[in-house]
Amino acid sequence: MTTIFDKAALNLCKRSVTVRLQPPVWALASGAAYKTRTGAAVIDLDPGADLFKTFCHEAAHIRCQFGRMTPSDAWKALPGSLPRASAAAVKANLAAESQADRFASIWENYALRYAARYQANNALERRLKALEAWPKLDVESALELAEYQRQLEAAKSAAARIGR
Numbered sequence: 001m002t003t004i005f006d007k008a009a010l011n012l013c014k015r016s017v018t019v020r021l022q023p024p025v026w027a028l029a030s031g032a033a034y035k036t037r038t039g040a041a042v043i044d045l046d047p048g049a050d051l052f053k054t055f056c057h058e059a060a061h062i063r064c065q066f067g068r069m070t071p072s073d074a075w076k077a078l079p080g081s082l083p084r085a086s087a088a089a090v091k092a093n094l095a096a097e098s099q100a101d102r103f104a105s106i107w108e109n110y111a112l113r114y115a116a117r118y119q120a121n122n123a124l125e126r127r128l129k130a131l132e133a134w135p136k137l138d139v140e141s142a143l144e145l146a147e148y149q150r151q152l153e154a155a156k157s158a159a160a161r162i163g164r
């Protein structure tokens with residue numbers, strides 16, 4: 001069944017994503033994004049977490065870093081059954097985290113601004129419906145993201161040149 005989370009993720013991530021409302025396989029994590037061995041995208045959201053914020057953050061990981069994610073069977077493990085990433089591993093991934101936070105905050109602001117235009121059962125569903133339509137109503141956010149992506153590409157090719 002396609003949920004309202006899946007629909008919003010499809011628009012934000014530009015690929016189909018299966019969003020599961022269950023604690024991530026990593027112990028104590030509130031959300032997680034996985035790439036399966038068949039190349040599918042999966043997001044877990046701990047039902048006890050701030051679903052909206054966590055969703056935006058994990059969707060941003062899929063949108064920005066899916067190509068670099070290592071495919072694995074981790075998503076098949078039982079919720080909370082795998083040890084959480086070490087502090088060192090998290091620190092090594094700081095660039096990825098700040099990139100995800102950047103995208104997430106643009107989506108959050110957009111959803112908060114336009115949620116009232118949508119009919120739904122509750123605030124969360126209205127925000128997700130807004131994200132399903134992003135960036136239709138907000139040229140500024142779209143331009144800001146496009147500019148950010150352009151800068152990232154430029155930084156990446158500059159890094160590649162230096163590496164050569």
Ligand SMILES: [Zn+2]
Pocket residue numbers: 057061097100
């Ligand atoms: Zn993250």
